[in-house]
Amino acid sequence: MDLFNDPENPFEVDLLVLQDGVTANLAAPIEIAPGIYKGLRIVVDSSFVTLEDGFTFPDGATTAVLKIPSGSTSGLKVHLAGNVEAEEGATTTLLLDFNVDDSFVIQGQEPPPTGGTVQSITFLPVIHEVSRAMEEED
Numbered sequence: 001m002d003l004f005n006d007p008e009n010p011f012e013v014d015l016l017v018l019q020d021g022v023t024a025n026l027a028a029p030i031e032i033a034p035g036i037y038k039g040l041r042i043v044v045d046s047s048f049v050t051l052e053d054g055f056t057f058p059d060g061a062t063t064a065v066l067k068i069p070s071g072s073t074s075g076l077k078v079h080l081a082g083n084v085e086a087e088e089g090a091t092t093t094l095l096l097d098f099n100v101d102d103s104f105v106i107q108g109q110e111p112p113p114t115g116g117t118v119q120s121i122t123f124l125p126v127i128h129e130v131s132r133a134m135e136e137e138d
Contacts, residue, residue, distance in 0.1 A: 055115055
C-alpha cells in the first residue's frame, strides 16, 4: 500500500534536522483499510549527502548522490514493535526514531576529523518504532 506518493509534490525531509529529540509530523493522516499490517517500509527514490567544510569526494565535490541499497526498490525496513492493527474509526500514530550515528557508512580510508577525501558514503538506516498511540474517533 502506497501511503504518500505525489510526483507533483515529492516528499522531502532533512533527516539530520530530526535528531536529539526533535520530532516532526511527516505525513498527513491517511485512511487505510482496517486490518493487521505486519510491516512498514520507506521507499526512497533519490537522495544526496553534503559533506562538512574541509571534506570532499575524489572529484572535489562536496555533494554527491547517496547510495541506499534497496532504498528505491523494496524500501527501507522500519523495525516495528509488532503488528499494527488498523481499526475502523480510529487513528494510530507511530513515533519512529532514525539513528543518525549508526546509519552512514563511509567507504575508503577514514579521513581525519578536520578534513580530507571521502571515497563514498552508503546509507544503511536504522529506523525503529519508539511508541504507538491509538485514538478512537467520536
